[in-house]
Amino acid sequence: MQAALREGGVDTNDTSPKGLPFLVAAARPQLNLLYHLRGLHEEPDPEQLRTAVIDEMRAYERKVANANVDTQHARVAHYALCATIDDVVLSTRWGGASNWASNSIVSTFHRDVQGGERFFELLEHFHKDPGRNRDILLLLYLCLSLGFKGRLRVSARGALELSQIRDSLYRTLQSSMGDVEREVSPHWRGINARFSKARFKNLYPAILGLLVLLCAFGYIGILRLLNTDSDSIMVAMAAAPPQGNPSIKVIKPAPQPIEQVDRLRNFLAFLQPEVDRGLVTTSRDGNKVLVRFRNTGFFATGSADVSPNSSV
Structure with missing residues (x-):
């Protein structure tokens, strides 16, 4: 059972919450299993799971027998857990395709072959005296919350009728025990605290330093690329004509013409x-x-x- 329950993400070593009735606290592994069965990502081996559940139900039977618990309540609690596990398993694709229905947990322990038909009869019976039956009513309420539907699963108005039964049971428990959590896991949410920037103040210098470092590496990389490209351009420019340094040649102005004396004419x-x-x-x-x-x-x-x- 331990290996099978761990495959479903269930910890059978969880300590019981304070204030819960013993019938409920002792059923913590079975209730955890019911919660995880509907969300399994991988299909378990039905036969291996059935064997493990039987072992765990026997362990629950021993724990309750050793405690100061009403015998009738202990028997009904055991039956309710067996019927709920059968009902949830058979509602899955892999459970419906297996031979679980012909070898159900409730038929193994309680000789009930009607698939948990007595669940609602027992609920109605104990509901008549909630003061004396508060513990068993709480366990039945948790079984309904974790997926037990029984005959109402195939009824046209089953969802509405099941909701009415559950709400009525909740009001009964609330009047006898105080507020009862309607959610299976009421404390899953985080703390409702305002966002504070104080926790992020120490990150600002680190982020700023990282940005400066990235900019520096980027600048160095771009500078190297530019230098590489400019070297080839400078070599090409140096090889282009004219060779050597440019020079400016100053052209002297032409001399003024000197008037020549025609000596032959004079002669x-x-x-x-x-x-x-x-x-x-x-x-x-x-x-x-x-x-x-x-x-x-x-x-x-x-x-x-x-x-x-x-x-x-």
Whole structure:
């Protein structure tokens, strides 16, 4: 039973809550099993589960027998737990497909083959005297809350009738015991406290430091990428013409033209009187001037010296 119940997430070693009647406190493992049976994610082995439940019900029978509990209440409590476990198991897909119905827990211990038909009869009987039967009524109420429906499961108005029975039983228990929790697990919610930022104040420096560190790594990474790309661009620019450093050549302005004196013209003008007298002739060839003297007495015959009697 221990292994089977642990597969369903049930801890059979849970301590009993203070203030609960012994009939209910001793049935803590069975009640936990009922709660977890409907939410199993994996289908258990029905035969293995049945064997484990039988062992646990025998343990419950021994615990109740050793306690100062009314014999009739102990017998009815045992029957109610067996009938509820059968009803919940047979309502599942895997339980309905097994042979659990022909080998039910309630038929094993109580020779009841009608599938817990007596549950509502017993509830009605004990409900007539809630003062004396408060403990057993509380256990029956928990069985209804954990899934027992019996014949009402297939009835057209079963859900409504079951709700009325449960509400009536709740009011009875409330009047005799005070407020009874209508929820199976009333303390599942967290503390209803206002949100406080104090717990997160110590996280701000850590978050800020992390952001600064991420920004620094991001900056370094981007800088490395830019340097890698710029190196290739600088190499390409260095190889592009013109080679070497650029220079500026200063062009000197052209010199002012110097007015040239036409010496040949002056020379010809100088000889013009002799030309007019027929003493000489001139002819110009480019930059050269040829002067011919027409005076035959200028040189003596066979002499290279100018005759003193010549006149020009």
